[in-house]
Amino acid sequence: QKEVEQNSGPLSVPEGAIASLNCTYSDRGSQSFFWYRQYSGKSPELIMSIYSNGDKEDGRFTAQLNKASQYVSLLIRDSQPSDSATYLCAVNRGGGNKLTFGTGTQLKVEL
Amino acid sequence: ETGVTQTPRHLVMGMTNKKSLKCEQHLGHNAMYWYKQSAKKPLELMFVYNFKEQTENNSVPSRFSPECPNSSHLFLHLHTLQPEDSALYLCASSLEASGRAVGIQYFGAGTRLSVL
Numbered sequence: 001q002k003e004v005e006q007n008s009g010p011l012s013v014p015e016g017a018i019a020s021l022n023c024t025y026s027d028r029g030s031q032s033f034f035w036y037r038q039y040s041g042k043s044p045e046l047i048m049s050i051y052s053n054g055d056k057e058d059g060r061f062t063a064q065l066n067k068a069s070q071y072v073s074l075l076i077r078d079s080q081p082s083d084s085a086t087y088l089c090a091v092n093r094g095g096g097n098k099l100t101f102g103t104g105t106q107l108k109v110e111l
Numbered sequence: 112e113t114g115v116t117q118t119p120r121h122l123v124m125g126m127t128n129k130k131s132l133k134c135e136q137h138l139g140h141n142a143m144y145w146y147k148q149s150a151k152k153p154l155e156l157m158f159v160y161n162f163k164e165q166t167e168n169n170s171v172p173s174r175f176s177p178e179c180p181n182s183s184h185l186f187l188h189l190h191t192l193q194p195e196d197s198a199l200y201l202c203a204s205s206l207e208a209s210g211r212a213v214g215i216q217y218f219g220a221g222t223r224l225s226v227l
Contacts (some may be wrong), residue, residue: 096158102153
């Protein structure tokens, strides 16, 4: 089992729709969870961080964490073509500051 | 601009060359990281430095040699590389404090390395 698992996609959604990106992780000791966005040829940039069970909202983005199910998701409301990118899920390992990344989900927002 | 600067942005080297990648952060962070990103693979953590001390070497071959002279600068010295080492090398930094949640890592733009 991969430490952090994401569907590689591509996930295609029409403009204005809700995009739902999912991530599962294997280390029950993980406490910190991050979503990064990476445009082609660019470096990852942080979208959301979440540390507690439940939802965390920031503008059009909502992160959802369920530690019991070892599941973290990212919802993007009113998707825009500029949201087209690869979204990386990252989880800290062993309670320290080492992050394990998933392979990323490619999102395509179509006009 | 994330406050993490990497140079050079592109590097082409032969297998017998020696080169160095440089990373500098202007964020007052105390932890720095090297990652390797290859096509179709997840970001791979290579090295972690906390307060200038190396705390993680993720089974990286000795042809990669990191150096962290202070909390703001991180180098990756390269020698006798193989073609499969061609990848995007990313530096990141974060602010860590004991008893607090893991700090957010901010990435530099990366160095695209090609080994011929």
